[in-house]
Amino acid sequence: MTDKKMVEALIFSKPESLTDVPTHYCPGCTHGVAHRLIAETIDEMGMRENTVGVAPVGCSVFAYNYFNMDFAEAAHGRAPAMATGFKRVNPDMNVFTYQGDGDLASIGAAEILHAAGRGEMITVIFINNAIYGMTGGQMAPTTLPGQKTTSSPLGRDIESHGFPLKMCEILSQLDGSAYIVRRSLHDPANIRKAKKAIRQAFEVQRQGLGFSMVELLSNCPTNWKMTAEDSLEWIEENMIPYFPLGDFKVHPAIAKSKKG
Amino acid sequence: MQTEIIISGFGGQGALFAGQLLAYTGLDNGMHVTWFPSYGPEMRGGTAHCVVIISDDEIGAPIVKNPAAVIVMNIPSLDKYESLVRQGGVLVVNSSLVDRNPKRDDIQVVLIPANEIAEELGNQRLANLVLLGALLERLDVLSIEQVGEGLKGHIPAHRRNLLEANIEALIRGAELSKEQLEPA
């Protein structure tokens, strides 16, 4: 042994559940954060080799390029149905969908509602950024009243377009849902909470307690037409008041383990 | 040789079962058969009919314009099928529920008060087999004995207690049908 060897300590690395591929997401977008939280959690739970993800149509349509695990690509809004079909023939596998607000709350409203109602043992990661990103910034079912988009150029007029859908509030009413929570990705403290929630959601699935969903309030600096930093503030100032963070439903078995 | 039989009545009168019984019996006796039901949205009280074809050769069309025989269990069925029975064919009418006589004189018409007879036998629901017995007496396709055997093989388990009564209904129908053949 030489006495002057440098000691190298690995303090940060890419989760095994992520591929080494640069994402196509816009700079400052929180999709990357959400991907990483999911990947870290799957790594920590040792489930990468037993997981199948279902990608949506939307900005995250290429999610399967970034997750280092088996993946299927669904039609717009149909991920919960596809995940249902898959999970029913592989009840021992970990199955999750990754869906945006247009995918989940608009075109796929029926599929998400019934997957939750049936208590499908799948986990849904719901990215709510109040806008259609991929098609270039149109109004989403979660676009806030007054929010300007390319299809609501004067701001969402509730007289004409109605109100945003609050999916956690809706789905938590269903007997089949076991874990329904809303978190935000706008700052490190909230990101840490989001990761804990994702862990709980997968835990709910692992224990076969029912349907689980984590809604993540996210940004879209490009289509919101702001800097990344401003967009994070916008989440805090505008989205959280309308979409309050919190636990809308937590299965008693999980609530108990949380305390203990 | 191919024989087409239509059985028509209200839903719940057992028209479809009587037809299935014929089809099963035909199959049991090595013949080609088809059973084609009406499948309207009505469950009870609506019209229900089926076409049964029994043949010693492969069956093409499962439907027919002019059947060899028709059992009508109510007035709408008589109105619909009287004119369609093939010349020289058989029309069996449930006279308990049909208050007009058929007008055709180029076919055999058999009038059977099936509901009254079924009641005499102890169960209203036997009317379908009374009528079927009456038809078989006039049609050279399957015998009462063969259909009786078919019944033994295919009566649903929960109706097995009615087997004897069903066979009795077939026989009573056949007897009445035969009586009507005798010159008055």
Added chain:
Amino acid sequence: MAKELLKGNVAFAEAAVRAGCEAYYGYPITPQTEALEHMAKRMPELGRVFLQAESEVAAINMVYGAACAGVRVMSSSSSPGVSLMMEGLSYIAGSEVPVVLVDIMRGGPGLGNIAPSQGDYNQIVKGGGHGDYRIITLAPATIQEIIDLTYEAFDIAEKYRAIVVILADGSIGQMMEPAELPPMQEVRKREDRAEWSLTGAKGRDPRVITSIYIDPAEEEVFNLHLVEKQKKIEANEVRFSSLLLEDAEIAIVAYGTAGRIAQSSVKQARDEGIKVGLLRPISLYPFPYDEIGKVADQVKRILVVEMSGGQMLDDVRLAVNGKVPVDFYGRMGGMVPLPDEVFEQIQELNQKANA
């Protein structure tokens, strides 16, 4: 095994069970509902999956999900329900996962009615969903045939990693006929699932099943791959049956229920000394173009009979390629042509042919 008197809907569902179908996802719709009901009882009995979906849209996407797992999976529906499945079918075709679907056609368009019809020919045979793809389409005329074709459909779907649709009408779904069921196959063992199926990336690279090719050049390569596959299907999977064509001067082309009705009419006409025969396509895609072309070389006239306004008619015309006149007789809206009606058409044609 002895013949049993079986209802079409129950018969094809049981045939699928015996083909080792591991999951069924569906939605009630007349006139195919007995199939769903049979599966609701049978599949759990065997420890397999039955699930009534919230819609046909969801049902076909559940089928898609299970197909990605490499298991034998199916759905069944009827015309309006099948319309709702078109999106899913396009994705399935674009992902090349094997799927079996039974369409028990009814009168349309719109809500139409529940009576037998052949109005979905174009929807199924010519596409229906978006994009360049074809569906292997098999059209049974008897209960035995719907059993045999459904049983085999799973093998064909897997052989080509393609969709096989059994296209029948309400009368085949609803009627009873003696038929023999095939032997029971167990469901596929997990370790025997196909090398493309999603089983978890354990000790191997991840697998992705997708229908997206964002680069047009790549999409075209995929499209060309599908075209190559179609050529194989067209070379291997043409099926038809023929009756009394050897000396025929008139040929009828009809499929499914219209085919068996025409069969009665042909026999009736033969009794009258009219030289008529029948070609009944069993595979509608691939279509028996060559065989009908050969018939056209021999006969004076061709009559197409359908329970539609004339959808297969276009394919017959392509096959005949102007060699002889092609006439058409169709009933629509759930009306089923009677053998006598077709017989009259034959008589009329016979006069024209020998005028």
